Amino acid sequence: MLSARNIHKSYQDRVILNGVDVDIAPGQISCVIGPSGTGKTTLLRVLCQLEKEDAGEILVDGEQNTAPWPKVTAVFQSLFLWPHLTLRENIMLPARNHNPQADKDIEGLIKLFEMNHFIDHYPNQSSIGQRQRVALARALILNPKYVLLDEITSALDVEQTARILTKLTHLKERGIGVFLITHHLGFAKRAADQIIFMSDGKVTEQGPPAILQTPTTERLKQFMSLAEIGA
């Protein structure tokens, strides 16, 4: 279990996270939804310990593990592929440290994400959808236990998004805990084991996908009705 306990985080005087508790279970998909600016990305950064919480604690399988990478790893919205390495090298450079079967596994990932025809290009020669798959592959080849994903499909079209999100359900079978910040409520309803609704630096409502149909808080009701219009 990757757990956040009563996390508080401020930038200067602005409170961004105000007492957040979440649990990410291995083999489950936890979808985080909520309006922008409510601290979802900040929570992700604290969860993978890129950012130090002001108060509270992060527990990785019950332990306060100070550098949990790549057991806990993340893929960000802007992907952060290294521009001077080919896509294949982007995947293989960290993989060689952590996966003795990296050479074999990358072939499996190339098949899974259909990367055969562009894997030896440089990041700036590839489309955003291609880079997306590479960033995900770079994280997965490390055999992480928890993968934190921040709106990784926001720059993709409907078809590409569906393709990526479908792949995420495979991760459950591998026992990986997925923390997915997304605004694809349809996917959250169908595939999530847990929904975490955040607003104003807090987890306002949390539970099975059913809470999206029958929200108990006003804030989630309002969010869902606006989301219907947007969808």
Next chain:
Amino acid sequence: MTVWDILSNYYPAFLTGLSVTLKLCLIIWGSGLLIGSALALAGIKCPRSVGLPSRGFSFFLGGVPLIVFLFWLHYPVQAMFDVVIDPFYTAAFTLSVVNLFAVADIVRGALHDFPKQYLIAARVTGLTRGQTIFKIQLPLILREILPPLLLLQVAMLHTSLFASLISVEEIFRVAQRINAQIYRPVEIYTALGVFFLAVCLPINGFALWLKSRFTRNLSEQ
């Protein structure tokens, strides 16, 4: 008297001048690149105690013409302390100082603007510190600073001719002296120009080639 005649008659003098220019440049390039890079690194590590003063001094240097700085160190400073220093070393020192602060500016800029997201990616994928420095930071920073550093070193080679003004017997001063004897300015200065073009243009061309090659790989779509 053709250029070839001049060269064949006076080549020992030219070679001596050339070797002085070369020595001067090796000192300027070596110390500028080494100390300048070290200064930039120290400035990033200790922004208050090293970074700020060195940036301040660099800004100040930018307001002083090089010749004024050179002459100032050559005459008044030496008179003030009542010492006589070989002009070669005065020139080497002055130009090294100018070069090292210019190098530091370039390196500092690249270090300071280094995109943090590449380091974040290195952390969450579990790269070691050594890998992060040698496989990610160093190659990316080198690609960025190599072209401007090369252009700067060529400019320093040009600037080294100013050493002739405080009687350092480098290539330009030798050319002037020979010209004073035989009065063939067209041939002598053309030969000198061609020589510098032959040395500098390939380096500048190489810098431009590096720049275009690397930006092709690095630029965002």
